[in-house]
Amino acid sequence: STSGTTCVDDPFTLTGNSFINANTITISENGAGSVSPSSVSLSPFSFTYTPHVTDASTTVTISFTSDNPSGAPCVADIETFTLTVSPLPAAAGIISGTATVCQGASTVAYSVPAIANAASYTWAYSGSGATINASTNSITINFAANATSGNLTVTGTNACGNGTVSANYPITVSPLPAAAGKIGRAAWRERV
Numbered sequence: 001s002t003s004g005t006t007c008v009d010d011p012f013t014l015t016g017n018s019f020i021n022a023n024t025i026t027i028s029e030n031g032a033g034s035v036s037p038s039s040v041s042l043s044p045f046s047f048t049y050t051p052h053v054t055d056a057s058t059t060v061t062i063s064f065t066s067d068n069p070s071g072a073p074c075v076a077d078i079e080t081f082t083l084t085v086s087p088l089p090a091a092a093g094i095i096s097g098t099a100t101v102c103q104g105a106s107t108v109a110y111s112v113p114a115i116a117n118a119a120s121y122t123w124a125y126s127g128s129g130a131t132i133n134a135s136t137n138s139i140t141i142n143f144a145a146n147a148t149s150g151n152l153t154v155t156g157t158n159a160c161g162n163g164t165v166s167a168n169y170p171i172t173v174s175p176l177p178a179a180a181g182k183i184g185r186a187a188w189r190e191r192v
């Protein structure tokens with residue numbers, strides 16, 4: 001293979017079958033990560049490239065350069081492998097929405113600015129009785145008649161994993177007013 005893909009937090013291992021008329025192959029790369037080992041002298045061989053966080057959203061070129069034990073007019077061979085490094089989602093921003101709701105409220109809107117590199121959004125609520133609708137950067141929540149207060153958070157997700165979770169967004173859920181009790185007949189007469 002001449003190319004591959006990995007996530008920024010996932011080391012990538014590549015194996016090779018053989019090399020002909022060479023004693024060693026030196027492995028180098030133009031990324032910010034590291035390659036290990038940097039040279040091989042046995043076949044089949046393998047090496048691992050460990051991406052650095054700054055490699056995210058870039059393509060790293062890994063070069064294999066053979067030595068030239070036969071000398072001129074033979075020349076050393078150089079082969080390349082391109083590795084695309086996919087990023088994790090960026091850190092989630094500040095959530096906005098209604099901070100105080102009543103039990104039984106429905107379709108209450110909340111949102112977060114779009115998270116770079118997020119394919120979807122994972123929302124979580126620490127209280128009970130709340131149903132979160134949607135997995136985008138804008139959602140609604142239905143609060144049951146027995147819902148409790150809690151913190152709302154969101155995380156961007158993609159094929160590489162989860163980004164940094166947002167700060168807690170506290171939501172206060174106020175209880176519904178209690179129904180007034182009936183006034184007894186005797187008490188009503190006294191009031192008349």
